[in-house]
Amino acid sequence: MIRIAARHLFDGHRIMTDAIVTIDGPRVVSVETPDRNGGFCDYSAAWVTPGLIDLDSGIGLKEESLGFEGNDLNEATEAVTPEMQALDGLSPYDTSLGKSLMGGVTAALVMPGGSNVVGGRGAVVHMAGATADGMCIKAPFGTKFSLGSVPKQTHGQKRTPMTRMGNAFLIRDVLTKARDHREKKKEYNMKYEALLPLLAGEDVAFIQALRADDIMTAVRLAEEFGLRYVVTGAFDADLVADQLKAKDVAVAFGPVIMSRSTDEIRRLHPENAVALLDTGVRTAIISGHPSYPAKYLRVSLGLLVGRRVSPEQALGSVTSVPARLLGLDGYGELQPGSVADLAMFRAEPWEPEGITERTFISGSEVYARS
Amino acid sequence: MILIHGGTILTVTDGVIEGGSVLLGDDGKIAEVFTSHTDVVGATVIDAAGKYVVPGFVDAHTHLGICNLEVGEIGEDENEMTTPSTPACRALDAVYVWDSGFTDALSGGVTTVFTGPGSGNVIGGQSITMKTGGHCIDEMVVQSPAGLKTASGENPKRVYKGKNQLPSTRMGTAKVLREALSKARDYRERRAGAEPTATDLDMEVLCKVLEREIPLRTHSHRADDMMTMVRIRDEFGVRMVIEHGTDSARIRHELAKAGVAVIAGPLLDVSPKVETASASFSTPHLLHEAGVLTAIMTDHPVIPIESLRLEAAIAAYEGGAGEQEALEFITVNPAEILGLVDRIGSITKGKDADVVVWSGHPFKASSIAEKTFVNGKLAWEVNA
Numbered sequence: 001m002i003r004i005a006a007r008h009l010f011d012g013h014r015i016m017t018d019a020i021v022t023i024d025g026p027r028v029v030s031v032e033t034p035d036r037n038g039g040f041c042d043y044s045a046a047w048v049t050p051g052l053i054d055l056d057s058g059i060g061l062k063e064e065s066l067g068f069e070g071n072d073l074n075e076a077t078e079a080v081t082p083e084m085q086a087l088d089g090l091s092p093y094d095t096s097l098g099k100s101l102m103g104g105v106t107a108a109l110v111m112p113g114g115s116n117v118v119g120g121r122g123a124v125v126h127m128a129g130a131t132a133d134g135m136c137i138k139a140p141f142g143t144k145f146s147l148g149s150v151p152k153q154t155h156g157q158k159r160t161p162m163t164r165m166g167n168a169f170l171i172r173d174v175l176t177k178a179r180d181h182r183e184k185k186k187e188y189n190m191k192y193e194a195l196l197p198l199l200a201g202e203d204v205a206f207i208q209a210l211r212a213d214d215i216m217t218a219v220r221l222a223e224e225f226g227l228r229y230v231v232t233g234a235f236d237a238d239l240v241a242d243q244l245k246a247k248d249v250a251v252a253f254g255p256v257i258m259s260r261s262t263d264e265i266r267r268l269h270p271e272n273a274v275a276l277l278d279t280g281v282r283t284a285i286i287s288g289h290p291s292y293p294a295k296y297l298r299v300s301l302g303l304l305v306g307r308r309v310s311p312e313q314a315l316g317s318v319t320s321v322p323a324r325l326l327g328l329d330g331y332g333e334l335q336p337g338s339v340a341d342l343a344m345f346r347a348e349p350w351e352p353e354g355i356t357e358r359t360f361i362s363g364s365e366v367y368a369r370s
Numbered sequence: 371m372i373l374i375h376g377g378t379i380l381t382v383t384d385g386v387i388e389g390g391s392v393l394l395g396d397d398g399k400i401a402e403v404f405t406s407h408t409d410v411v412g413a414t415v416i417d418a419a420g421k422y423v424v425p426g427f428v429d430a431h432t433h434l435g436i437c438n439l440e441v442g443e444i445g446e447d448e449n450e451m452t453t454p455s456t457p458a459c460r461a462l463d464a465v466y467v468w469d470s471g472f473t474d475a476l477s478g479g480v481t482t483v484f485t486g487p488g489s490g491n492v493i494g495g496q497s498i499t500m501k502t503g504g505h506c507i508d509e510m511v512v513q514s515p516a517g518l519k520t521a522s523g524e525n526p527k528r529v530y531k532g533k534n535q536l537p538s539t540r541m542g543t544a545k546v547l548r549e550a551l552s553k554a555r556d557y558r559e560r561r562a563g564a565e566p567t568a569t570d571l572d573m574e575v576l577c578k579v580l581e582r583e584i585p586l587r588t589h590s591h592r593a594d595d596m597m598t599m600v601r602i603r604d605e606f607g608v609r610m611v612i613e614h615g616t617d618s619a620r621i622r623h624e625l626a627k628a629g630v631a632v633i634a635g636p637l638l639d640v641s642p643k644v645e646t647a648s649a650s651f652s653t654p655h656l657l658h659e660a661g662v663l664t665a666i667m668t669d670h671p672v673i674p675i676e677s678l679r680l681e682a683a684i685a686a687y688e689g690g691a692g693e694q695e696a697l698e699f700i701t702v703n704p705a706e707i708l709g710l711v712d713r714i715g716s717i718t719k720g721k722d723a724d725v726v727v728w729s730g731h732p733f734k735a736s737s738i739a740e741k742t743f744v745n746g747k748l749a750w751e752v753n754a
Contacts, residue, residue: 064647262440296638
């Protein structure tokens with residue numbers, strides 16, 4: 001049993017003061033706010049939160065400080081590669097993984113990059129483990145799609161897509177063929193097989209779309225095939241928030257901190273993220289690692305808190321909201337029965353001062369600040 | 371005249387003043403710093419009660435305006451990579467002052483930047499120092515040239531190896547720099563002689579370096595690259611500032627002894643290359659402790675320029691520098707490296723009236739720069 005006294009505790013939804021979390025083995029057994037002295041605790045911290053969950057990351061697939069040798073993010077030899085699996089490219093030795101723990105991040109959906117129209121299948125992993133399989137929470141999970149200029153730029157000189165029309169065509173084409181394949185199964189086809197869980201509603205599409213028109217293309221395609229889906233990147237999402245809200249579309253927004261290097265990123269500004277959050281569209285905040293370091297996902301939340309987003313909403317966007325979108329029961333929350341993934345911070349987690357003191361995964365300490 | 375009343379004034383060089391007043395004069399200079407609430411007849415009053423009044427930050431290494439935001443390749447004018455040595459290229463001719471990065475700078479409390487060529491060439495060209503408020507480059511510029519960009523390590527050799535051209539090694543990079551300075555030394559002698567020589571724009575700039583008018587601003591990540599650059603500095607007796615200095619902690623005592631300043635960063639990113647593997651928010655503090663004059667950079671657009679304060683804040687709390695020292699990394703220290711410490715970098719009577727009113731301490735991510743004054747004029751206002 002480990003008991004942790006928290007001056008402030010975020011349980012995934014609410015902030016409590018003077019709480020005690022008790023964990024036993026890999027699970028949380030209780031979260032209490034005793035009236036008086038709660039008795040002996042092993043640790044005390046200014047802030048305790050569930051371990052942060054990064055809903056769309058390339059961590060481990062594109063390794064820090066390496067060039068070609070460590071870059072396994074995009075199998076860009078063709079534009080439609082649903083048969084790729086992130087877990088097969090994920091290096092447990094990426095130094096960014098250990099750094100993520102130093103930022104209180106305990107889990108991520110690792111996804112192929114956005115170069116391909118259909119990138120492949122993701123993996124939900126913990127940020128610690130000796131092997132990719134040891135890190136894995138569930139895989140394959142999530143199917144990565146990408147709209148907009150990145151696939152155009154990657155492939156347009158050599159093959160389809162050269163345009164946004166081409167992007168949408170390729171997605172529509174492969175999903176149509178996969179549906180056909182399911183109904184009149186002939187010979188084995190790895191691409192179509194990889195898309196069957198998605199067509200069956202057992203998997204979730206993560207569709208990267210930055211510009212508002214691309215976001216609506218994502219919605220159109222997903223509706224045509226009845227997909228469960230999340231729109232990622234989504235820098236223009238505030239412009240179509242009414243439509244997203246009406247259809248209850250979830251968004252993985254981010255990174256919040258990144259140079260607006262291209263036209264598609266023109267509207268990346270914390271104010272626009274706040275406008276989106278204000279509308280009530282279900283929104284997770286992501287690091288987009290390696291575009292922005294997962295370790296400092298927490299600090300990017302500070303820009304939102306400074307602009308009228310409540311601490312509960314900001315912290316929820318990196319804990320309970322992504323956990324639910326990943327279908328991870330027991331994650332992203334600290335309640336009796338939750339998986340004991342948590343982080344302790346020296347001050348408000350969204351401030352630079354709130355450095356991570358300790359991080360736990362499944363009840364085991366995986367990082368302690370020396 | 372503008373009078374900023376109240377709040378917490380972080381002067382940087384004269385401590386923290388609670389509830390004082392700062393008077394910005396019509397001449398664009400700080401007319402007075404009052405240690406208590408003081409009224410001045412005829413001044414426009416800005417109420418900063420409960421807020422922080424902070425000098426404009428100085429980012430001593432950026433590509434602001436020369437690598438434009440939002441437009442991709444069209445706006446990339448920082449590397450003339452058609453030949454590895456281009457000293458005559460001038461940032462002044464390429465900085466686009468309507469780039470939205472300037473608004474970002476003001477919104478992040480950054481009022482002075484050093485901006486210039488990138489690291490694709492061994493000698494990239496002349497950088498400038500400029501204010502971030504204004505619409506005309508010739509009015510915004512403070513120093514031109516402010517330094518000559520040189521680069522070592524992975525970047526130049528990668529660029530020219532790709533063209534099957536020298537330099538494709540670190541040896542080749544050093545050769546290009548050494549040869550340029552040697553030729554310039556020769557050119558300078560001939561220029562001073564009886565026989566007039568034809569003007570060579572590249573050589574003219576290198577002569578400014580030899581005459582110690584401007585420093586070499588040297589992109590180096592790996593420790594051995596820094597030592598190579600210091601070796602060349604000493605061979606020619608020129609001035610030098612190390613840019614990036616990613617691996618500088620391990621040679622911090624050597625750098626201190628050599629009297630070379632380091633502008634560290636970018637830090638708020640995922641290390642992209644082998645030579646940046648040891649990047650750490652502790653490096654600025656370790657350098658400072660060893661006696662190296664140290665600043666922190668964004669390398670904008672690598673890190674968005676408005677995040678300069680976040681880098682300093684993380685260096686303060688996680689990197690061990692503490693708030694005052696980290697504040698110096700983005701104010702008075704870069705000012706000193708630029709040779710502008712008599713003009714910028716602190717809230718001091720007589721310095722340029724580059725002052726920012728923050729909603730809270732600028733090291734809180736949740737704080738917002740509400741008003742940014744450059745040369746005594748309101749250059750930016752939140753939600754205005």
